[in-house]
Amino acid sequence: xxxxxxxxxxxxxxxxxxxxxxxxxxxxxxxxxxxxxxxxxxxxxxxxxxxxxxxxxxxxxxxxxxxxxxxxxxxxxxxxxxxxxxxxxxxxxxxxxxxxxxxxxxxxxxxxxxxxxxxxxxxxxxxxxxxxxxxxxxxxxxxxxxxxxxxxxxxxxxxxxxxxxxxxxxxxxxxxxxxxxxxxxxxxxxxxxxxxxxxxxxxxxxxxxxxxxxxxxxxxxxxxxxxxxxxxxxxxxxxxxxxxxxxxxxxxxxxxxxxxxxxxxxxxxxxxxxxxxxxxxxxxxxxxxxxxxxxxxxxxxxxxxxxxxxxxxxxxxxxxxxxxxxxxxxxxxxxxxxxxxxxxxxxxxxxxxxxxxxxxxxxxxxxxxxxxxxxxxxxxxxxxxxxxxxxxxxxxxxxxxxxxxxxxxxxxxxxxxxxxxxxxxxxxxxxxxxxxxxxxxxxxxxxxxxxxxxxxxxxxxxxxxxxxxxxxxxxxxxxxxxxxxxxxxxxxxxxxxxxxxxxxxxxxxxxxxxxxxxxxxxxxxxxxxxxxxxxxxxxxxxxxxxxxxxxxxxxxxxxxxxxxxxxxxxxxxxxxxxxxxxxxxxxxxxxxxxxxxxxxxxxxx
Amino acid sequence: xxxxxxxxxxxxxxxxxxxxxxxxxxxxxxxxxxxxxxxxxxxxxxxxxxxxxxxxxxxxxxxxxxxxxxxxxxxxxxxxxxxxxxxxxxxxxxxxxxxxxxxxxxxxxxxxxxxxxxxxxxxxxxxxxxxxxxxxxxxxxxxxxxxxxxxxxxxxxxxxxxxxxxxxxxxxxxxxxxxxxxxxxxxxxxxxxxxxxxxxxxxxxxxxxxxxxxxxxxxxxxxxxxxxxxxxxxxxxxxxxxxxxxxxxxxxxxxxxxxxxxxxxxxxxxxxxxxxxxxxxxxxxxxxxxxxxxxxx
Numbered sequence: 011x012x013x014x015x016x017x018x019x020x021x022x023x024x025x026x027x028x029x030x031x032x033x034x035x036x037x038x039x040x041x042x043x044x045x046x047x048x049x050x051x052x053x054x055x056x057x058x059x060x061x062x063x064x065x066x067x068x069x070x071x072x073x074x075x076x077x078x079x080x081x082x083x084x085x086x087x088x089x090x091x092x093x094x095x096x097x098x099x100x101x102x103x104x105x106x107x108x109x110x111x112x113x114x115x116x117x118x119x120x121x122x123x124x125x126x127x128x129x130x131x132x133x134x135x136x137x138x139x140x141x142x143x144x145x146x147x148x149x150x151x152x153x154x155x156x157x158x159x160x161x162x163x164x165x166x167x168x169x170x171x172x173x174x175x176x177x178x179x180x181x182x183x184x185x186x187x188x189x190x191x192x193x194x195x196x197x198x199x200x201x202x203x204x205x206x207x208x209x210x211x212x213x214x215x216x217x218x219x220x221x222x223x224x225x226x227x228x229x230x231x232x233x234x235x236x237x238x239x240x241x242x243x244x245x246x247x248x249x250x251x252x253x254x255x256x257x258x259x260x261x262x263x264x265x266x267x268x269x270x271x272x273x274x275x276x277x278x279x280x281x282x283x284x285x286x287x288x289x290x291x292x293x294x295x296x297x298x299x300x301x302x303x304x305x306x307x308x309x310x311x312x313x314x315x316x317x318x319x320x321x322x323x324x325x326x327x328x329x330x331x332x333x334x335x336x337x338x339x340x341x342x343x344x345x346x347x348x349x350x351x352x353x354x355x356x357x358x359x360x361x362x363x364x365x366x367x368x369x370x371x372x373x374x375x376x377x378x379x380x381x382x383x384x385x386x387x388x389x390x391x392x393x394x395x396x397x398x399x400x401x402x403x404x405x406x407x408x409x410x411x412x413x414x415x416x417x418x419x420x421x422x423x424x425x426x427x428x429x430x431x432x433x434x435x436x437x438x439x440x441x442x443x444x445x446x447x448x449x450x451x452x453x454x455x456x457x458x459x460x461x462x463x464x465x466x467x468x469x470x471x472x473x474x475x476x477x478x479x480x481x482x483x484x485x486x487x488x489x490x491x492x493x494x495x496x497x498x499x500x501x502x503x504x505x506x507x508x509x510x511x512x513x514x515x516x517x518x519x520x521x522x523x524x525x526x527x528x529x530x531x532x533x534x535x536x537x538x539x540x541x542x543x544x545x546x547x548x549x550x551x552x553x554x555x556x557x558x559x560x561x562x563x564x565x566x567x568x569x570x571x572x573x574x575x576x577x578x579x580x581x582x583x584x585x586x587x588x589x590x591x592x593x594x595x596x597x598x599x600x601x602x603x604x605x606x607x608x609x610x611x612x613x614x615x
Numbered sequence: 616x617x618x619x620x621x622x623x624x625x626x627x628x629x630x631x632x633x634x635x636x637x638x639x640x641x642x643x644x645x646x647x648x649x650x651x652x653x654x655x656x657x658x659x660x661x662x663x664x665x666x667x668x669x670x671x672x673x674x675x676x677x678x679x680x681x682x683x684x685x686x687x688x689x690x691x692x693x694x695x696x697x698x699x700x701x702x703x704x705x706x707x708x709x710x711x712x713x714x715x716x717x718x719x720x721x722x723x724x725x726x727x728x729x730x731x732x733x734x735x736x737x738x739x740x741x742x743x744x745x746x747x748x749x750x751x752x753x754x755x756x757x758x759x760x761x762x763x764x765x766x767x768x769x770x771x772x773x774x775x776x777x778x779x780x781x782x783x784x785x786x787x788x789x790x791x792x793x794x795x796x797x798x799x800x801x802x803x804x805x806x807x808x809x810x811x812x813x814x815x816x817x818x819x820x821x822x823x824x825x826x827x828x829x830x831x832x833x834x835x836x837x838x839x840x841x842x843x844x845x846x847x848x849x850x851x852x853x854x855x856x857x858x859x860x861x862x863x864x865x866x867x868x869x870x871x872x873x874x875x876x877x878x879x880x881x882x883x884x885x886x887x888x889x890x891x892x893x894x895x896x897x898x899x900x901x902x903x904x905x906x907x908x909x910x911x912x
């Protein structure tokens with residue numbers, strides 16, 4: 011039975027990746043006749059000269075055909091007399107780097123195309139780096155378009171030098187360079203007569219013969235538990251795939267993170283009972299003792315895994331929204347999925363030069379080194395030791411996008427908590443954590459103008475948007491924090507000052523604050539603005555006095571007119587209309603919903 | 616491990632992930648050979664437990680008779696939960712493959728599938744799709760995300776890294792899962808042989824009454840088959856490479872009546888699998904992608 015080689019083709023746009031694979035399948039007679047017919051037909055429709063465009067074999071999406079580019083990774087399957095192959099053909103455009111990384115995570119070997127006439131390009135470097143990040147350790151550089159440089163040996167040697175310099179940066183097990191012409195088929199399946207100076211194998215023969223072996227350096231037994239199988243009272247088995255090493259009936263295994271031990275009573279490989287099983291197999295293990303094991307636990311033997319909350323990682327950022335320290339995600343590694351926070355971005359790696367660049371924000375397609383703190387202890391290893399327990403993805407908690415993928419480079423020791431303590435947990439850190447900008451929305455206006463109703467409705471609306479808020483209401487504050495204050499002028503000033511300070515504290519905690527106070531004096535409001543700072547947003551609820559008096563929800567206007575309440579704003583005491591409010595809103599004749607929408611639009615959260 | 620062992624382990628891993636992480640999974644069962652392999656894998660993946668999800672057959676009412684009897688026999692044999700869904704509205708309107716062309720496929724297959732998934736509220740549905748079947752399939756992820764209208768957006772697929780599958784969805788959204796994405800037709804046949812998996816006898820050559828139409832051999836499976844003027848059923852030794860609705864499935868002339876003979880023929884085949892299923896060529900090169908965008912499996 012055949013062995014399987016999974017490989018990826020990558021390289022810059024127009025380096026001829028799809029053409030190379032198309033030609034390989036065509037030459038090796040691995041295409042079905044109707045695919046060949048369709049190919050010829052498609053070529054006639056698409057190109058002026060009617061020649062065969064091999065890339066049409068692979069570019070399968072309408073958008074790709076329309077634009078003549080590869081957007082997403084395509085998988086092709088072929089079998090020769092020597093081997094079965096799965097090839098992931100990946101896009102060259104920088105915009106679709108994450109799709110290229112999908113292909114790389116799947117492959118054991120990378121065929122990287124370089125244009126002989128252009129040499130090693132930015133995109134060649136980018137792709138090589140991403141292949142290395144995703145764990146590929148076998149590389150073949152197909153130096154393509156040799157026909158355009160007259161099959162020059164000198165030219166090939168120049169590229170050889172460039173590639174050797176490039177590969178010095180990366181860990182690898184094998185690197186091979188093959189001069190080819192994808193369009194004319196030189197050194198694809200047959201040795202080229204145009205390049206007698208090349209003594210190596212043609213590409214296909216090389217792929218048939220290379221041994222990529224195992225990817226794990228660690229040899230101990232590890233099996234992340236996928237699920238617990240409990241068909242009845244008598245059977246309790248743990249199902250998962252063996253990620254490294256082997257296990258036999260009678261072995262003592264340790265469960266992480268609990269560190270409890272038990273002996274293996276039986277092993278099922280699929281539905282077949284076996285005495286021993288090894289890396290790659292899907293198994294069900296029964297233990298001889300009842301111990302606590304659930305999904306996410308890892309069964310181990312003779313292996314040194316980390317059990318820790320803090321880890322350092324290399325990641326590829328794939329989301330269109332940016333990454334900043336403090337943001338919270340789900341992390342999935344092995345079969346564990348828990349919440350986590352990106353604590354700190356150490357630096358980003360320039361994908362072209364490989365240089366480490368200081369950064370506080372990471373954008374799409376950038377590679378960064380970060381510290382992550384998981385919500386609970388994680389069981390993991392470094393990627394070099396164990397591919398399955400050293401790789402991870404981050405999932406956005408709201409959009410559920412796979413925002414990042416990466417590899418674990420080390421476990422931070424417990425005393426590295428110092429890193430955490432030394433860090434300034436700033437307002438912006440907390441804002442990132444909550445996924446919002448802190449603001450204080452300061453409602454001012456006459457009693458009965460609709461401030462509290464509006465603030466309350468707005469807060470409900472924001473809650474619906476998953477925003478974290480706090481509402482400070484005049485009456486409520488006066489019953490608690492400010493119950494020592496009366497209505498004299500100094501007390502009114504102090505009332506507003508305290509409210510502003512509290513709003514600022516909540517803002518520092520990352521919250522959106524809504525305040526509802528008459529705050530009739532311009533000077534008080536100005537002081538509040540000074541205390542609160544840039545997040546201050548003043549909403550003047552300008553409902554006319556007559557309307558407020560008509561409403562008189564609390565019966566206060568009636569009380570003031572009958573003389574029971576002195577110095578009532580609007581009657582005995584003035585209300586100073588804000589001259590520079592961020593928003594003025596008259597609630598007369600409007601629904602609450604309309605008013606809330608007006609504020610939301612203006613707020614631009 | 617040889618390459619079949621690897622493919623099997625990958626499929627089992629995927630099925631267990633779905634069972635562990637997804638709220639309400641279902642396995643689509645189309646009765647074809649790929650479904651037989653999927654069922655076999657599911658029985659293995661959870662053994663000694665039964666697959667912890669039901670199976671769903673979307674019946675167009677135009678399936679080969681032998682398919683339906685095979686389905687019922689299989690259900691009884693493995694004691695699995697088999698749901699059948701028929702688009703009753705379409706049935707009442709008399710939608711059929713003779714008069715309604717691609718509308719038939721849309722109403723009795725695509726719409727029916729969507730209705731069935733909505734009716735039961737399934738959040739994840741296993742399908743037996745393979746990437747070697749068709750060009751747009753070759754681009755699809757193993758965990759393929761669908762919006763509340765069941766539509767696929769090929770330009771914004773979630774990245775799928777290593778075997779860290781992202782199963783998170785919001786209410787109304789769902790995931791189609793293809794555990795045998797990486798299998799080829801040849802792998803399927805070799806696995807059927809190795810594991811001794813039962814498949815519908817229509818896959819093996821036998822004398823059957825057929826008519827030739829547009830280069831396809833169509834089985835006259837029941838009295839509903841409409842014959843064109845001059846058409847007359849003739850007995851021919853035929854087998855089917857794919858099974859669906861009998862008026863839309865083209866058979867091939869063949870002597871391959873054993874699994875070995877079928878494998879022999881498949882390995883030397885000169886046309887890829889789906890050309891003999893007529894619905895795919897209806898609408899040009901991009902037709903499958905179009906149907907998938909609209910919610911076809």
